[in-house]
Each structure stands twice: as structure tokens, then as C-alpha cells.
Amino acid sequence: MIDFDNVGLRYGMGPEVLRDLTFEVPRRSFQFLTGPSGAGKTTLLRLMFMSLQPTRGFVRVFGQDITTIPQQELPKLRRRIGIVFQDFRLLDHLTTYENVALPLRVRGKEETSYRTDVMELLKWVGLGDRMNVLPPILSGGEKQRAAIARALIDQPEILLADEPTGNVDAPLARRLLRLFLELNKLGTAVIIATHDLSLMDQIDARRMILSGGRLEIYE
Amino acid sequence: MNDMTDGEKGLGENPREIVLRPMAPIVPATNIAGNSLMFVISIMSFLACLTLGAVIMVQDTANSWQSQISREITIQIKPESGMDVDAELAKARDIALSFSGTTGATIVDTAATARLLEPWLGEGLDMEELPVPRLVIITIDETSPPDFAGMRAALDDSVKNAFLDDHRTWVDRLVAMANTTVIIGLCVLALVFIATVLTVIFATRGALSGNHHIVEVLHFVGAEASFVASKFQKHFFMIALKGALAGGLGATIAFAVAGLWANARIATPESDQAMALFGGFSMSAGGYIGALSIVVITAVLTALTTRITVIRTIMEIDLIRSDPTRSI
Ligand SMILES: Nc1ncnc2c1ncn2[C@@H]1O[C@H](COP(=O)(O)OP(=O)(O)OP(=O)(O)O)[C@@H](O)[C@H]1O
Numbered sequence: 059m060i061d062f063d064n065v066g067l068r069y070g071m072g073p074e075v076l077r078d079l080t081f082e083v084p085r086r087s088f089q090f091l092t093g094p095s096g097a098g099k100t101t102l103l104r105l106m107f108m109s110l111q112p113t114r115g116f117v118r119v120f121g122q123d124i125t126t127i128p129q130q131e132l133p134k135l136r137r138r139i140g141i142v143f144q145d146f147r148l149l150d151h152l153t154t155y156e157n158v159a160l161p162l163r164v165r166g167k168e169e170t171s172y173r174t175d176v177m178e179l180l181k182w183v184g185l186g187d188r189m190n191v192l193p194p195i196l197s198g199g200e201k202q203r204a205a206i207a208r209a210l211i212d213q214p215e216i217l218l219a220d221e222p223t224g225n226v227d228a229p230l231a232r233r234l235l236r237l238f239l240e241l242n243k244l245g246t247a248v249i250i251a252t253h254d255l256s257l258m259d260q261i262d263a264r265r266m267i268l269s270g271g272r273l274e275i276y277e
Numbered sequence: 278m279n280d281m282t283d284g285e286k287g288l289g290e291n292p293r294e295i296v297l298r299p300m301a302p303i304v305p306a307t308n309i310a311g312n313s314l315m316f317v318i319s320i321m322s323f324l325a326c327l328t329l330g331a332v333i334m335v336q337d338t339a340n341s342w343q344s345q346i347s348r349e350i351t352i353q354i355k356p357e358s359g360m361d362v363d364a365e366l367a368k369a370r371d372i373a374l375s376f377s378g379t380t381g382a383t384i385v386d387t388a389a390t391a392r393l394l395e396p397w398l399g400e401g402l403d404m405e406e407l408p409v410p411r412l413v414i415i416t417i418d419e420t421s422p423p424d425f426a427g428m429r430a431a432l433d434d435s436v437k438n439a440f441l442d443d444h445r446t447w448v449d450r451l452v453a454m455a456n457t458t459v460i461i462g463l464c465v466l467a468l469v470f471i472a473t474v475l476t477v478i479f480a481t482r483g484a485l486s487g488n489h490h491i492v493e494v495l496h497f498v499g500a501e502a503s504f505v506a507s508k509f510q511k512h513f514f515m516i517a518l519k520g521a522l523a524g525g526l527g528a529t530i531a532f533a534v535a536g537l538w539a540n541a542r543i544a545t546p547e548s549d550q551a552m553a554l555f556g557g558f559s560m561s562a563g564g565y566i567g568a569l570s571i572v573v574i575t576a577v578l579t580a581l582t583t584r585i586t587v588i589r590t591i592m593e594i595d596l597i598r599s600d601p602t603r604s605i
């Protein structure tokens with residue numbers, strides 16, 4: 059699904075944030091991406107989301123070298139990837155329901171075709187009674203769940219989640235993890251960036267650990 | 278599309294279901310930037326329509342001067358001692374009438390000539406004692422005027438002391454003046470129009486700059502550039518159309534009010550002079566068409582600027598890919 063080949067990345071003239079990364083994210087796989095704050099987790103996810111290009115090496119997403127993908131084709135590829143941003147990026151003028159429905163709406167689908175799906179997913183993440191609320195009123199954990207729901211709604215082939223449980227309590231974090239596992243069973247490759255050890259300890263999954271710009275993988 | 282209001286939403290199958298509000302448009306409905314854009318556009322289209330109206334008015338007046346003045350020509354005959362002026366006048370009239378293109382010729386008789394000269398020479402003037410030139414007034418068909426040179430030659434041949442005045446110099450001078458006025462007006466119109474275009478472009482870009490994060494999120498959840506652009510384009514087109522219509526309507530009303538004001542004083546000599554100089558304050562059909570096209574052009578221009586700006590924003594977001602120094 060995603061291939062990294064000797065990838066290095068630096069921001070401007072700064073030091074290399076990522077160095078000599080070579081790994082693969084297989085189809086239907088489930089992995090945690092971890093490492094200290096500032097290690098480059100978000101940066102790595104941005105490379106996978108094609109919103110950043112490597113300063114050296116190759117990144118292939120769905121078999122295509124991301125530096126050679128023409129601009130018009132990016133939306134089509136991104137539709138196959140669900141992303142949860144660390145800072146959520148919900149639209150403040152849309153309700154929780156509308157925010158979660160947004161990916162389907164921009165694909166030109168009729169609202170009647172997805173209304174029940176969106177409502178069910180919102181209930182699953184515990185936002186059943188917050189559907190008509192605008193994001194500025196939501197709590198941090200509620201925003202996070204709305205952002206997760208938005209990333210999941212179209213059953214992406216890859217899910218990139220940046221600290222998806224950073225703002226919720228342990229029981230809710232477990233519940234969200236179950237949601238990710240279920241999605242994974244349905245065929246989505248899941249990458250969860252987190253430094254929550256207790257979350258990672260709950261399941262036996264592949265761990266990718268970033269430190270000092272290098273990546274170690276524990277299967 | 279699916280961002281339209283959908284009234285039946287939430288009346289769903291399950292009575293315990295939460296009632297959802299109708300889908301809000303993807304582009305936020307109103308904000309301060311949108312309102313000030315509308316305001317700026319209405320002012321600019323008001324000014325452009327007003328300028329256009331003034332230019333058309335001046336042009337109409339110039340045209341009417343030209344046609345009114347050349348509708349009549351005169352033959353002057355200077356009397357001499359021992360000359361039968363009346364006979365010469367009659368001869369001149371007959372010659373003028375023999376040309377095709379003249380629709381009539383009248384000899385200004387002594388009484389009428391005396392009346393014409395009354396303001397300068399006083400009443401009770403004895404025309405026989407003064408060598409006052411006499412006139413034949415010839416009305417001509419403007420669409421196919423007679424051959425002035427031929428008429429002049431014929432008069433020289435057979436009428437003594439005749440002088441044909443076709444007001445050419447006077448008309449030429451007036452027309453030149455009117456044309457200059459119209460050209461100046463057109464230059465002003467062009468300047469106002471360029472200012473409108475630039476203002477609309479910059480105001481639209483200003484109003485859009487606050488929406489950067491919306492464009493970005495839409496793009497990242499998989500919206501195509503053309504989809505995002507069309508949403509913004511529709512929204513800003515409506516804003517611009519409202520603003521431009523308000524401005525155009527304002528200009529039309531301003532003209533109507535000026536017309537009413539002029540009509541109310543129609544009897545006064547000042548207004549007669551103003552009428553003669555500037556024509557009526559009425560907009561011709563051309564004026565309305567012009568105002569309408571200014572409104573349409575403004576709205577289309579705003580929509581186009583929006584489209585280009587949104588697409589460029591998306592291109593920049595994707596360009597960051599290859600330039601990691603810039604943050605998302
Ligand atoms: N746009 C940018 N320009 C310059 N430097 C950046 C930029 N974004 C991130 N960095 C730097 O790159 C390094 C890695 O940042 P990154 O956000 O990927 O870390 P992270 O692992 O996600 O951290 P956290 O766990 O706190 O979210 C940091 O030192 C950060 O300061």
C-alpha cells in the first residue's frame with residue numbers, strides 16, 4: 059500500500075527530521091507509530107498523505123511515486139485515505155453531523171443515501187446527541203471523535219490517525235481502538251500515531267518507533 | 278446539489294430520531310468580509326453606471342445639436358441701391374427649391390426682419406432706409422441634403438449679392454466640441470471601469486483569504502479543485518450580483534430623480550438652458566443596456582476571480598508538498 063525507500067526529510071535548512079526510512083505498510087495491516095514528541099510522527103503521516111514530499115528517497119502510495127503524481131489526481135488518491143489530524147480541522151460553520159458527512163458530500167453523493175450511516179457512526183463514537191452542535195461548542199474529546207468519524211465515514215483503504223485518543227479518557231480510548239480494529243477487519247490498513255503506551259499494550263500489533271530521525275519496527 | 282435545503286430531513290422513519298437542520302452550505306453564508314465585498318461592489322457599479330449614463334447623455338445631446346443645426350440653411354441677400362430686393366429674394370427661393378433635398382423655403386419679409394432686429398435697433402424701424410440684409414430660410418431633408426456647392430454656384434450666377442450660409446463652420450465647431458466631450462467622457466468611463474475591475478478583484482481576494490482553512494479541509498477530504506471552486510464561485514457570484522444590482526439601481530434612480538427635478542423646473546429659463554446644454558435627464562435604452570451589462574460584468578468578474586483564487590489556493594496547498602519549509 060505504502061512504500062518508503064531510503065526516505066529523508068528536512069524542513070528548509072534545518073536538520074533532517076527523518077533519516078533513511080525504509081519500510082512498507084502492507085494491505086490490511088494494523089500498526090502503531092510512536093516516539094517522543096517532536097520525533098516526526100506527524101511529518102511521517104504527512105508524507106503518507108501526500109501533503110509533503112521527501113527531500114530524498116522515494117515514497118510510493120498505492121504504487122505511485124508521490125513526487126510524480128499530477129495535481130489533478132491527488133483528490134482521487136486522497137479519497138482512498140482517511141486522515142485524523144492532530145488538530146482535528148473541523149469546519150466551524152458546519153454541525154458535527156455535517157462535518158462527518160463532508161467527505162461523502164464532496165464526492166457528490168445524495169444526502170438521503172448516507173444520512174443513516176453518518177448518524178449511526180456518530181452514535182457509535184458517542185456523539186448521538188451532539189449531531190446538531192457546532193464544533194466550537196464541542197469539548198476536545200468530542201471534537202476528536204468527530205474528526206475520527208469523518209476519517210472513517212467512507213471506509214478508506216488506509217486510515218492515518220494522529221493522536222486519535224489524546225483527548226479522551228481510557229474507557230473511550232478503548233472503545234475507539236475497537237472501532238479501528240473493526241475497520242481493520244473490514245480491510246482498511248490502519249496507522250495510529252500515539253505515545254499512549256497503555257493503548258498500545260492492549261493489543262498485539264506492529265509497532266513503528268521513531269527516535270532520532272530513525273525508525274525501528276517491532277513486528 | 279446536496280447542499281441545498283432539504284425540508285423532509287429529520288422527519289425520519291424513527292420518531293425518536295434527532296431532527297437535523299437542513300444541510301448548511303459548504304461555504305459559510307454570511308460574514309463581514311462578504312458584506313463589505315457586497316458594499317464595495319455596489320459602490321463601484323453605482324459609479325460606473327453613473328459615468329456611463331452621463332457619457333450617453335452628453336453623446337445624445339451632441340447628436341441632437343448636430344441634426345438640429347443643420348436642419349436649416351439660409352440665403353442672405355445684401356440690398357444695394359437700385360436693386361429690387363424682393364425680386365432677387367424670390368429668385369433665390371426658386372433656385373433653392375429647384376434642388377432636390379430642400380423641403381421648403383420661406384422669405385423672411387420686412388416685418389419679420391424688423392421684428393428680428395427690434396432688440397438692437399428699436400421699434401418703428403423703416404426697412405427701406407437701412408441696407409439690412411434679407412433672408413431666405415430653407416429647410417432641408419437631413420437624410421439627403423441638397424448639393425450645397427451646386428446651389429452656391431447657381432445663386433452666384435443669377436442672384437446679386439447672395440450668400441449661402443449652410444452653417445458648416447458653426448456645426449463643425451460644435452460637433453468637434455461635442456466629440457471632445459464624448460471622448461473625455463469615454464476616457465473617464467474607461468478609468469472608472471478599470472478601477473471597478475481592480476477593486477472587484479482585490480476585494481474578492483480579500484473576502485476569500487479568510488476561507489483558506491475551508492478550502493484546505495475540503496481539499497484534504499477529497500474534494501476536487503473544480504468542486505471547491507464552483508461552491509465558492511456560486512456564493513460570491515450571488516454576493517456580487519446583489520451588490521452590483523443595488524449599485525446599478527441606485528444610479529438609475531439617481532437619474533430618474535434628476536429628471537424629475539429638471540422637469541419640475543421646466544418653465545424656468547435656467548432649466549431651458551440646462552436642457553439645451555445637457556439634454557434631458559432621461560436614460561436612453563442604450564443606458565439601461567449599458568447599466569445592465571455593468572452589473573453582469575461585475576458579477577461574472579467576481580465569480581471568475583473567485584474561481585481563479587480558489588484554484589490557485591489549492592495549487593499552493595499542493596505545492597507545499599515539494600517545499601517542506603512551508604507549514605500546512
Ligand atoms: N512546517 C515545519 N517547518 C519546520 N519545522 C517543522 C515543521 N513541522 C514540524 N517541524 C519540526 O519537525 C520536527 C518533527 O515534528 P512533528 O510534528 O512531525 O513531530 P511529532 O512526532 O508529530 O510530535 P508530537 O508528538 O508533539 O505531535 C519537530 O522538531 C518540528 O519542530
Ligand SMILES: [Mg+2]
Nearest residue numbers: 099100144220
Ligand atoms: Mg504530531
